[in-house]
Amino acid sequence: MNIRPRINRWTQARRSMLFGNAPLHALVQPHFVVAGENIDTPIESMPGINQQSIDVLIETVQNDYDNGIRAVMLFGVVEHSEKDDAASKASDVDSHLHRAVQELKSIHGDSIVVMTDVCLCTATNHGHCGLVHEGEILNDSSVERLCEIAVSHAEVGADYVCASDMMDGRVIAIRSALEAAGFTSTGILSYSVKYASTFYGPFRQAADSSPEFGDRSTHQMDISSGYDEAILESELDVKEGADIVMVKPALAYLDVVRKVADSINRPVAVYNVSGEYAMVMNATKDDNSRRRMVREIMTAFNRAGADVIVSYHAREIAEKGWLD
Numbered sequence: 002m003n004i005r006p007r008i009n010r011w012t013q014a015r016r017s018m019l020f021g022n023a024p025l026h027a028l029v030q031p032h033f034v035v036a037g038e039n040i041d042t043p044i045e046s047m048p049g050i051n052q053q054s055i056d057v058l059i060e061t062v063q064n065d066y067d068n069g070i071r072a073v074m075l076f077g078v079v080e081h082s083e084k085d086d087a088a089s090k091a092s093d094v095d096s097h098l099h100r101a102v103q104e105l106k107s108i109h110g111d112s113i114v115v116m117t118d119v120c121l122c123t124a125t126n127h128g129h130c131g132l133v134h135e136g137e138i139l140n141d142s143s144v145e146r147l148c149e150i151a152v153s154h155a156e157v158g159a160d161y162v163c164a165s166d167m168m169d170g171r172v173i174a175i176r177s178a179l180e181a182a183g184f185t186s187t188g189i190l191s192y193s194v195k196y197a198s199t200f201y202g203p204f205r206q207a208a209d210s211s212p213e214f215g216d217r218s219t220h221q222m223d224i225s226s227g228y229d230e231a232i233l234e235s236e237l238d239v240k241e242g243a244d245i246v247m248v249k250p251a252l253a254y255l256d257v258v259r260k261v262a263d264s265i266n267r268p269v270a271v272y273n274v275s276g277e278y279a280m281v282m283n284a285t286k287d288d289n290s291r292r293r294m295v296r297e298i299m300t301a302f303n304r305a306g307a308d309v310i311v312s313y314h315a316r317e318i319a320e321k322g323w324l325d
């Protein structure tokens with residue numbers, strides 16, 4: 002079985018993220034988790050966003066929760082000495098990312114949605130999203146690793162594993178791997194329509210995931226690719242069993258969001274990426290101007306058909322009541 006519509010209804014937090022009437026509950030706050038204790042390192046290019054160790058992360062998530070945020074997306078930042086060519090750390094259930102998921106779920110249970118990034122690039126020594134052989138990013142063997150990573154996240158309690166890699170056939174493979182391991186309520190958010198965009202620059206500093214050589218143009222979509230490919234990719238992922246389909250980046254691709262939302266029958270998420278966030282932070286010097294700009298952007302995402310919005314602005318929106 003590839004499609005389990007109940008997954009999106011499994012908990013109150015999932016239902017209110019996807020189908021609720023509170024705009025705040027549709028926002029997902031991304032976090033960068035590092036090893037160690039008491040670490041709260043600002044990311045220079047993304048003011049207000051820090052790399053945090055688990056203890057600090059727990060406090061931050063609690064604070065966001067008290068302000069109304071109910072969904073988080075976690076990225077594990079792997080130490081250089083622990084990276085290798087197979088991205089071993091990414092599926093290590095004792096890693097700080099895995100422990101963070103476990104702790105957040107034990108504190109908040111089903112009252113929050115914990116999403117985890119599933120890719121190889123934060124844990125490979127070459128920084129690519131797949132296994133590399135003779136300079137080529139391999140597809141099928143990378144998918145096997147993605148399945149192992151996804152199952153390891155399900156083991157520690159992730160609500161949704163988020164396949165951000167853009168390898169062919171990974172959604173059906175991950176779904177089958179989850180089923181085989183007995184995880185029938187773990188959802189898959191698929192980065193179905195992900196462009197090889199320049200808007201990801203600040204994120205790569207945050208997640209320490211820049212490729213050492215080459216780029217991502219053999220798996221991410223060409224920025225000038227038309228609607229047909231976007232629809233093909235999202236339809237394929239829906240058929241393979243994706244529970245939520247993502248378009249990334251968001252702002253420069255709102256027309257694509259609308260096309261995808263009109264073409265598929267699953268919830269659509271947008272990723273309001275680091276470069277978009279940095280532009281707003283640079284362009285607005287006070288709360289009032291930022292409030293107005295952020296509201297305008299969030300309204301545009303909704304109008305384009307986004308059900309879920311992953312955004313670094315989520316925290317400030319919640320804290321200051323900008324969507325009230």
Ligand SMILES: [Zn+2]
Pocket residue numbers: 120121122123129130165166
């Ligand atoms: Zn990646």
